[in-house]
Amino acid sequence: MGAEAGQALAAAGILQSATPDPRREGHWLLRAGSKVGAVRTPGGHVVRITPKTPVSRLFFLLGFSLDPERVWRDSREGTVDTGAHDDVVPALAHAVERQIDTALRQGVLQGYREVTESALVVRGRLREAEQIRRHFGRTPPVEITYDAYTADTAENRILRAAVERLLRLPGVTGPVRRRLAHQRVRLADALPLVRGHDLPRWQPSRLNSRYQPALRLAEAVLRDTSPEHRRGGAEPLAMDGFLLDMNKLFEDFVTVALRKALQGDGLTARLQDSHHLDTAGLVRIRPDLVVRTGDGRTPVAVVDAKYKVEKGDGLLNADLYQALAYATVLGLREAHLVYAAGRQPERFHEVRGTTARPAERGVRLYQHSLDLSREPGQLLSALREIAQRLAGAAPNPRS
Template sequence: MTLATAHRHVEITEKGESFVSLTSSQAARLQELRFCRVSPTTTPDVWRITDVTRIGVVAIDDVRLFIRPKTELQSLIFMASYAGGQASVHDDSFAFDSENDVPAALAAALVHEVGVATRRGLLKGYVSVADTGTVIRGRWDIARQLKVRPGIPSPVELTYDDFTEDVIENQLLKAALRRLLRLEQLSPTLRGHVSTSLALFVDVSDLTYQRSVPVPAESRLNAHYRPALWLARWILEATSWAHALGTSSGSTFLLNAALVYEEFVGRCLRDVLEPEGFDVDLQVSDWRLDVDGKVHLRPDIVISRDGAIVAVADTKYKVWGATGASPPNADVYQALAYAITAGVSEAHLLYVSGDVEPQQYEIAATGTTVVAHTMELSGGPSELVFRLRDVAEDLLSHTNAIE
């Protein structure tokens, strides 16, 4: 990929620290984006960048900051597209070696998945339509008739279901493809592939939404669309989040890799455990630690059986275990609060990398044990799912929930 000569290309790391030459104004605007910490150094106009929480690319004047993920792009793309039960996924379907930055890799992945999803044509479904006509079709909307044309029998206000390609699934894919064409860093070849895919949706209306990107309810009918839909969602969120903070929508793309990891782990655990009779709830938001309900808790993963909670876990998109040190105190306190609120004797922390056996930390004062697990994110999609199955077995074996 080549950039215009007027742009300065700078790479920073997702974790650790990077030193970048910026003006004071550029440093201040980067800090305002709230995805990293920008600190001055003893060298004039050289700034220390740490605590990076997004990956992708951000443009500030003539500077293009490329934030490289600590996770392999192949694994990241697979996690972003994972929609559950993808038994037919092959590792070679997620090889994007020619696209070495996050926006381009996601664009290539979406083009691939759109091609797979629409191989037999666009998805169709029934959509409720409000229309006006002289011939009765569907249901006569009497309330609307009286409101729009009181006392006038014709034309008639009608409501009916139309079997059409203009469904939310196609609207979502169209919106993501159009958003990709605004990204200046896509290569001409990849831009051409995106344009070709977009042409499939010429008769689909534009997607409208207020805040969060809508995700269609999963069903048997849209199962073949799910990987493409999840990729589309991440693309729209990565561009919408940046644009909402006042950046140029044509040059900034910031993806929350921690959230991608969190949702992948949760959905994969659900696919593994629900067939075994467990219920897996993700992002439970109605927990309170105190009696008055003022201290809110939001565990990532809650596993129950027959209505009783048997395990609670939180994902941590951070490396732990390589040095043999215990997890950060704040993580342990959080897990302890979950265990106490759930009334279980153990809570689990799911870290990335580290490649160590689960470690247990017994809290004598409460009789609670916090168990830290790690998951290596390198390798192909089949390896990632296999490792998650091991984590699921470890998690439940620690709770003594497997009979």
């Protein structure tokens, strides 16, 4: 690998580290971080980062985070078909293509879209102000607005953009690539998205219900997945690929699952609930999940998810300090950390000096561990147990 490709990887933050190998010229030492997937460097090299978690389980986490209602009803299978692929990008391409094929099985969705244009004949509504401003009242042409029944809808634009992005990714297998090209033809009436613009908005409805699983997965492909990064004030590095951030994926899965499990307990759960550590409001803290009473006023519990292995050797003390800060600010007698793996399902630390009387117990910091190699139903059961503990925590602020 050349120096340009190695420097691009080091600058982009895709890996935890990328340094030249001092023993072999032209070789680089690469160390993976929290991102998994594949990326093509400026020199044409393809770097594949394989997750430790099985790909099928990884996509269960993704599917649940995107559509918890559907997966909650049937946690045995999940909603994302990855085929027999063991790498992230081929599995993703297969999954998206299968979802799009299912969505289009009854035909391409059409809908009404407002069209504004200049025309030689009057159709729809005449835009009088524009007619006077542009043409001084003369006709033709005429400035009109009308509703067109078309396949150029927000839903089809998103699906087409996802297909085109997947066709550019390295590692997509030949059969899947051919099927994606076929889906692109079916979606040809939808205009391509403009690069750098926000995704078009769509509203879930009865009419687009068959599209919704494909749309959620397509949006995951299009949002926050590009490994393009700027180096100083320079142009973006010429890199393309797809990367999943396991930190965010695990956090999304844990918090969405806990919020779903708490719905029947008369509690509200807020994701990324913002607070300040100091009285001056200068130091912001943002716990992953804050559970409150039904009226939303009183904190009941606080949770932070960590895509790490919980250890007992002091390496993760910073996580405990963070959890203690959350409990202190929110006035809680316990805080919870959920790890991706650990030596035991649950343990806690009781903090010294957090009680005024010896008979009272101090603040407890719980560490929970989820074994991501377990079956989906077992994962959800483990999170339901954690949710029961959160629901049982009385809103008893420290005085």
